[in-house]
Amino acid sequence: MLDHEQVxxxxxxxxxxxxxxxxxxxxxxxxAGGLRLWHYPDWRDGLTDALRLSAAMTAKFxxxxxxSGGGKAVVALPEGMVLDPDRRRDVxxxxxxxxxxxxxxxxxxxxxxxxxxxxxxxxTTTRHVFCRPARLGGSGDSSPHTARGTLAAxxxxxxxxxxxxxxxxxxxxVAGLGxxxxxxxxxxxxxxxxxxxxxxxxxxxxxxxxxxADWVAPDEILAAPxxxxxxxxxxxxxxxxxxxxxRCDAVVGPANNQLATPDVADLLHRxxxxxxxxxxxxxxxxVHAVSVEVHRLSAEEARARVDAIEHTVTDLxxxxxxxxxxxAQAATALVRQRLAAADPAGRSA
Ligand code: PHE
Numbered sequence: 001m002l003d004h005e006q007v008x009x010x011x012x013x014x015x016x017x018x019x020x021x022x023x024x025x026x027x028x029x030x031x032a033g034g035l036r037l038w039h040y041p042d043w044r045d046g047l048t049d050a051l052r053l054s055a056a057m058t059a060k061f062x063x064x065x066x067x068s069g070g071g072k073a074v075v076a077l078p079e080g081m082v083l084d085p086d087r088r089r090d091v092x093x094x095x096x097x098x099x100x101x102x103x104x105x106x107x108x109x110x111x112x113x114x115x116x117x118x119x120x121x122x123x124t125t126t127r128h129v130f131c132r133p134a135r136l137g138g139s140g141d142s143s144p145h146t147a148r149g150t151l152a153a154x155x156x157x158x159x160x161x162x163x164x165x166x167x168x169x170x171x172x173x174v175a176g177l178g179x180x181x182x183x184x185x186x187x188x189x190x191x192x193x194x195x196x197x198x199x200x201x202x203x204x205x206x207x208x209x210x211x212x213a214d215w216v217a218p219d220e221i222l223a224a225p226x227x228x229x230x231x232x233x234x235x236x237x238x239x240x241x242x243x244x245x246x247r248c249d250a251v252v253g254p255a256n257n258q259l260a261t262p263d264v265a266d267l268l269h270r271x272x273x274x275x276x277x278x279x280x281x282x283x284x285x286x287v288h289a290v291s292v293e294v295h296r297l298s299a300e301e302a303r304a305r306v307d308a309i310e311h312t313v314t315d316l317x318x319x320x321x322x323x324x325x326x327x328a329q330a331a332t333a334l335v336r337q338r339l340a341a342a343d344p345a346g347r348s349a
Pocket of ligand 1: 032033060108110112130131256282285
């Protein structure tokens with residue numbers, strides 16, 4: 001069954017690369033979600049990614065209580081392809097054409113492989129774009145806000161597990177030092193947390209060193225003996241196999257689509273590992289962008305909304321407990337309820 005409202009796959013007019021836009025649901029409002037510019041063995045893997053990522057955006061907005069729907073764009077680059085600046089511009093203009101052709105049903109933003117400067121290029125063709133640089137009237141880079149929102153989620157979990165929202169002295173393993181992972185690691189280090197970090201890019205060792213963090217190989221990070229594991233890289237890291245190796249109390253991070261398959265959430269729960277669904281913990285970026293660019297809130301108000309993720313997570317954990325559900329089940333129920341309230345016909349639930 002196709003549970004998406006609309007999926008567009010086009011060969012880019014200029015780049016000849018597969019441009020994919022998946023609109024999962026507009027039940028709560030126009031869809032939004034980032035543009036992922038990434039390598040895939042086959043473009044169909046990019047399509048699969050777009051389908052899953054856009055559904056996660058629907059859930060992200062629903063839990064965050066924002067009137068937006070879920071979408072995502074993916075340009076599937078062949079393995080090993082390096083985009084020179086001209087070709088990159090071609091790709092971005094192809095994406096912009098596709099976004100514009102959807103007439104506002106979907107607005108794009110940054111994601112893995114893209115940033116504010118790319119949004120500036122897209123913004124010359126379509127106004128349905130978030131996170132252009134501030135000098136062009138956008139809300140700028142979303143990653144610091146995603147990091148801040150994840151920290152808020154971590155505080156809620158810390159209070160729950162250890163009786164304090166402070167992460168001072170806590171041990172955390174951050175898997176992935178991209179834009180969000182690095183910023184989050186900085187915030188954690190500044191607060192006095194002891195960090196173990198990794199990235200597939202060996203050059204990031206330097207960043208780890210600057211943070212005073214221990215470095216382990218990527219395939220060892222999940223098994224690190226820490227309080228909380230923080231997935232901050234690409235998705236599907238939590239598999240039936242990998243969760244058996246966990247030695248932490250909780251897994252909470254900004255990476256989208258952390259579960260390889262949905263049943264892994266139950267497995268985590270049975271093993272007594274507290275998992276906060278990625279779409280709950282990672283909402284800071286979109287919460288900030290939508291608050292500033294759609295709702296015209298001040299920077300301060302937008303920040304307060306991002307920090308409110310702490311309460312969202314606290315409420316979720318309380319509800320889960322009261323109803324004897326896992327946090328994942330409680331979050332799914334909340335998403336269903338919010339979508340059904342907006343769309344009583346149940347078209348997008
Ligand atoms: N990459 C962001 C996310 O996954 C997507 C995004 C950020 C979309 C900001 C719009 C604005 O949540």
